[in-house]
Amino acid sequence: MMRIASRDDTKIAYARSGDGPPLVLVHGTAADHSRWTSVLAALEQRFTVYAMDRRGRGASGDSADYAIAHEFDDVAALVDSIGEPVVLLGHSYGAICSLEAALRTDRVIKLVLYEPPIPVGLPIHPPGSIEPLQALLDKGEKAGVVTTFLTEIVHMPEGEVKMLQSQSSWSGRVAAAQTIPRELRAAEGYRFDPAQFKAFKVPTLLLLGGDSPAFFKAAIDVVHAALPSSRLVVLTGQQHVAMNTAPALFLNEVLTFIAN
DSSP states (O other): OEEEEOTTSOEEEEEEEESSSEEEEEOOTTOOGGGGHHHHHHHHTTSEEEEEEOTTSTTOOOOSSOOHHHHHHHHHHHHHHHOSOEEEEEETHHHHHHHHHTTSOSOEEEEEEEOOOOOSSSOSSOTTOHHHHHHHHHTTOHHHHHHHIIIIISOOOHHHHHHHHTSTTHHHHHHTTTHHHHHHHHHHHOOOOGGGGTTOOSOEEEEEETTSOHHHHHHHHHHHHHOTTEEEEEETTOOSOHHHHOHHHHHHHHHHHHHO
8 A cells, every 4th residue: 555645644545556547546435445346457457546545444544633624635635646637436425525626636637426425405314323323333343333334324235235245345344434423424514515616627427326315316416417517327227336236337337438
């Protein structure tokens, strides 16, 4: 793993692999850089991939004063450190971080956002659901925190959860369980401001699972309406983790967008 310093001097780690123009990957909640394993080999054939560990997980550092804005700075710092134009791809919470980071750097030439959980009026999780996660965490039941988050917050089908549990990246998800409650609270408090994106010219691909919960669709519709150069693609039959459940479909949409 390599590291760069973010704006607050927190060290942000990333794995660099492959050969070609740079592609930065930003994972979501309850994950680390290893969540891209199912599509990494295909991406490495076309790009130099920079898969980051977001702060508080993996080989990255953390800070006591957590704020979602620090994560925007982290992504922008990694992009700027590369020294040339990059394609930026963010998933879930990482998609929020990527979207806002694209306002903090002029080096993003294309942007891919997969289901950013932006609050737009529909409840993302039931009231009071963060406290039970914190209680599990306080008891040291990290695996329970991750499983509960996936089933009750993301509404991931049982089969998809079991698939994630069988993958090598599961241990990284469990190790980062302490970041889940804070990110849920931060996402609740985040407010997307369409006015900031009126002049945003970066071509953007918005990915939505055809079977995903309604709040993801509502959120991505708001982003689509706000970004002048965005394109929305629905991944038929998929939900929140098509890179795992339908990697060929996911790759086809991403690679076609980048190539055109």
